[in-house]
Amino acid sequence: xxxxxxxxxxRKFAPWDDPAARPFIEFRNVTKRFGDFTAxxxxxxxxxxxxxxxxxxxxxxxxxxxxxxxxxxEEPSAGQVLLDGQDLAGIPPYRRPSNMMFQSYALFPHxxxxxxxAFGLRQARMPKGEIDARVEEMLNLxxxxxxxxxxxxxxxxxxxxxxxxxxxxxxxPKVLLLDEPLGALDKKLRExxxxxxxxxxxxLGLTFIIVTHDQEEAMTMADRIAVMDHGRIEQIATPAEIYxxxxxxxxxxxxxxxxxxxGRVAAADSASIxxxxxxxxxxxxxxxxxxxxxxxxxxxxxxPEKVSIALAPPTEAAVNxxxxxxxxIGYLGDVSIYHVRLATGATIKSTVSNHTxxxxxxxxxxxxxxxxxxxxxxxxxTR
Amino acid sequence: xGRRFSxxxxxxxxxxxxxxxxxxxxxxxxxxxxxxxxxxxAGFSTKWYVEMLRNQALLDAxxxxxxxxxxxxxxxxxxxxxxxxxxxxxxxxRGRSLFSGMIxxxxxxxxxxxxxxxxxxxxxxxxxxxxxxxxxxxxxFSMCFVAVVVQSRLVTFDRSLEEAALDLGCPPxxxxxxxxxxxxxxxxxxxxxxxxxxxxxxxVIASFTTGPGATTLPMKIYSxxxxxxxxxxxxVCTVLIGLVTLGVITASLxxxxxxxxxxxxxx
Numbered sequence: 001x002x003x004x005x006x007x008x009x010x011r012k013f014a015p016w017d018d019p020a021a022r023p024f025i026e027f028r029n030v031t032k033r034f035g036d037f038t039a040x041x042x043x044x045x046x047x048x049x050x051x052x053x054x055x056x057x058x059x060x061x062x063x064x065x066x067x068x069x070x071x072x073x074e075e076p077s078a079g080q081v082l083l084d085g086q087d088l089a090g091i092p093p094y095r096r097p098s099n100m101m102f103q104s105y106a107l108f109p110h111x112x113x114x115x116x117x118a119f120g121l122r123q124a125r126m127p128k129g130e131i132d133a134r135v136e137e138m139l140n141l142x143x144x145x146x147x148x149x150x151x152x153x154x155x156x157x158x159x160x161x162x163x164x165x166x167x168x169x170x171x172x173p174k175v176l177l178l179d180e181p182l183g184a185l186d187k188k189l190r191e192x193x194x195x196x197x198x199x200x201x202x203x204l205g206l207t208f209i210i211v212t213h214d215q216e217e218a219m220t221m222a223d224r225i226a227v228m229d230h231g232r233i234e235q236i237a238t239p240a241e242i243y244x245x246x247x248x249x250x251x252x253x254x255x256x257x258x259x260x261x262x263g264r265v266a267a268a269d270s271a272s273i274x275x276x277x278x279x280x281x282x283x284x285x286x287x288x289x290x291x292x293x294x295x296x297x298x299x300x301x302x303x304p305e306k307v308s309i310a311l312a313p314p315t316e317a318a319v320n321x322x323x324x325x326x327x328x329i330g331y332l333g334d335v336s337i338y339h340v341r342l343a344t345g346a347t348i349k350s351t352v353s354n355h356t357x358x359x360x361x362x363x364x365x366x367x368x369x370x371x372x373x374x375x376x377x378x379x380x381x382t383r
Numbered sequence: 384x385g386r387r388f389s390x391x392x393x394x395x396x397x398x399x400x401x402x403x404x405x406x407x408x409x410x411x412x413x414x415x416x417x418x419x420x421x422x423x424x425a426g427f428s429t430k431w432y433v434e435m436l437r438n439q440a441l442l443d444a445x446x447x448x449x450x451x452x453x454x455x456x457x458x459x460x461x462x463x464x465x466x467x468x469x470x471x472x473x474x475x476x477r478g479r480s481l482f483s484g485m486i487x488x489x490x491x492x493x494x495x496x497x498x499x500x501x502x503x504x505x506x507x508x509x510x511x512x513x514x515x516x517x518x519x520x521x522x523x524f525s526m527c528f529v530a531v532v533v534q535s536r537l538v539t540f541d542r543s544l545e546e547a548a549l550d551l552g553c554p555p556x557x558x559x560x561x562x563x564x565x566x567x568x569x570x571x572x573x574x575x576x577x578x579x580x581x582x583x584x585x586x587v588i589a590s591f592t593t594g595p596g597a598t599t600l601p602m603k604i605y606s607x608x609x610x611x612x613x614x615x616x617x618x619v620c621t622v623l624i625g626l627v628t629l630g631v632i633t634a635s636l637x638x639x640x641x642x643x644x645x646x647x648x649x650x
Contacts, residue, residue, distance in 0.1 A: 071550055093549040106547035110565045120551030171551065 015048040024049040030079035041231035054222035062231040099173035105164035107152035138166040302378030307350040321372040414617035431618040444603035455521035456578035463529025471537040498591030512594030520592040525578030536570035576634035
């Protein structure tokens with residue numbers, strides 16, 4: 001695998017590579033049907049203790065259903081869900097060792113912030129002194145001490161989000177389920193909260209499962225991401241692997257921006273793959289990949305930031321080099337995205353970091369440019 | 384916007400309100416009339432209110448009415464709330480649309496038919512008519528009003544609030560009492576108020592289902608009026624109008640406060 005080439009991981013935590021690691025949450029051939037609709041289709045998945053796991057996919061892909069099965073709000077139609085070795089079938093939500101943070105926050109409007117946080121502890125019949133101490137601890141954790149006696153409707157969106165978080169953490173659950181936890185926050189606050197959540201998860205040493213449709217959110221926070229589509233898992237991997245080694249066009253397209261060129265494999269061996277990409281009118285030389293055979297249809301996928309753009313043709317060999325005209329430029333401040341139209345009419349995007357302060361960039365509309373990339377810059381996908 | 388003054392609007396509003404409230408205003412004014420003659424003004428007096436309080440039969444009828452209203456409104460609120468929950472929560476159970484249609488039917492059913500059919504039922508099962516038959520009859524129709532009011536609140540109720548309670552370890556029945564009920568309380572109280580007022584001023588159904596010894600205030604008033612309107616009746620009616628107005632205003636204020644708070648939360 002190309003994993004080694006991806007540079008150091010965020011931290012040394014990879015129980016999924018350790019065959020001796022014990023599964024913490026396990027889905028075994030789980031299927032969930034609602035009438036004729038199959039929300040989860042024979043899905044198996046293992047999540048490890050202390051992992052920050054993200055379920056990522058478009059709405060209706062089954063990610064929320066999967067999470068609700070852990071919480072106990074849905075029972076699988078077939079298969080098993082296990083937590084710490086115990087089959088969860090038939091255990092009602094109020095007896096499960098998981099807690100959930102809801103998308104709408106679901107704060108009890110008729111209770112103060114304190115009472116909301118204490119609610120779960122009261123249900124567990126914890127002594128009053130301990131409840132008070134824990135509520136205090138939680139209020140400090142989410143920095144809401146001065147708002148303890150307020151009611152949810154007297155708080156801002158960000159504060160409500162933190163109350164919801166404190167409430168779901170108060171019982172120290174074995175698993176914290178987060179359903180689109182940052183969806184209602186504005187961009188700045190969302191980015192801040194992403195890092196706070198990651199910190200919190202590492203400090204508390206809990207297992208977090210987050211459901212999101214926001215790929216950036218999943219990439220920033222999660223140890224591993226499961227990309228879902230139509231009740232199935234398309235790929236489970238670390239954020240870097242998902243980005244650099246997508247398993248399919250679906251995953252490649254869902255995560256980040258990508259150029260996909262369809263073509264026919266002309267030659268494939270252990271050293272390289274040569275593809276004829278008719279749509280782009282060029283031949284692509286790419287790094288080897290498993291299960292790619294000569295003669296089959298395949299797709300060459302390359303991220304825009306890995307495509308170099310130049311006004312002069314590169315001096316080296318003519319492989320992985322194609323000429324075109326600048327069709328459109330997207331200036332985002334930190335980067336510029338060049339949409340380059342090839343002779344065949346296809347478009348390839350190239351992203352360039354704007355290292356220098358210049359109002360007028362050297363490459364502009366209608367310029368004749370050359371796009372090039374190294375053989376290991378893109379991946380060959382077969383589905 | 385066309386908010387300018389227009390004679391047509393002014394006249395139609397005045398005429399409309401006059402048509403609605405002039406008779407009531409007249410009744411209230413004449414309840415303070417010194418004269419025994421209803422149509423001749425002879426100066427201000429509260430003597431008919433004093434007279435009213437001395438009329439034991441009238442007071443007995445008032446006491447019956449209040450008891451009927453309290454009991455029927457309370458029972459109807461419990462049953463109506465349960466019906467509303469069943470309608471909103473249990474998804475598409477068999478016969479759901481029939482059930483929900485049947486909840487609305489008594490709202491538009493003429494009182495005469497409701498009263499007559501209940502009378503037939505009580506006769507058929509040999510139930511002695513009296514206080515309790517009126518109560519039962521009132522529960523029957525107030526329940527529908529409560530169900531409709533509570534149902535409209537439950538439709539907008541965020542189910543995840545209940546799920547959050549369950550998730551935090553609260554069993555379902557307790558969740559209903561500590562989460563759901565306090566949140567829908569304004570609608571439930573408004574439903575109770577509505578049931579109470581409806582029971583208070585019902586004449587037709589009570590007349591059909593009553594028996595010896597159980598005379599409600601509207602029945603008493605009606606029977607007295609047949610012998611001629613006395614200012615005393617005007618006084619009773621004024622008190623009744625006051626009570627009903629108070630009930631309706633309170634119920635709508637409670638609902639409005641909830642709506643306002645909901646809006647505030649949305650912002």
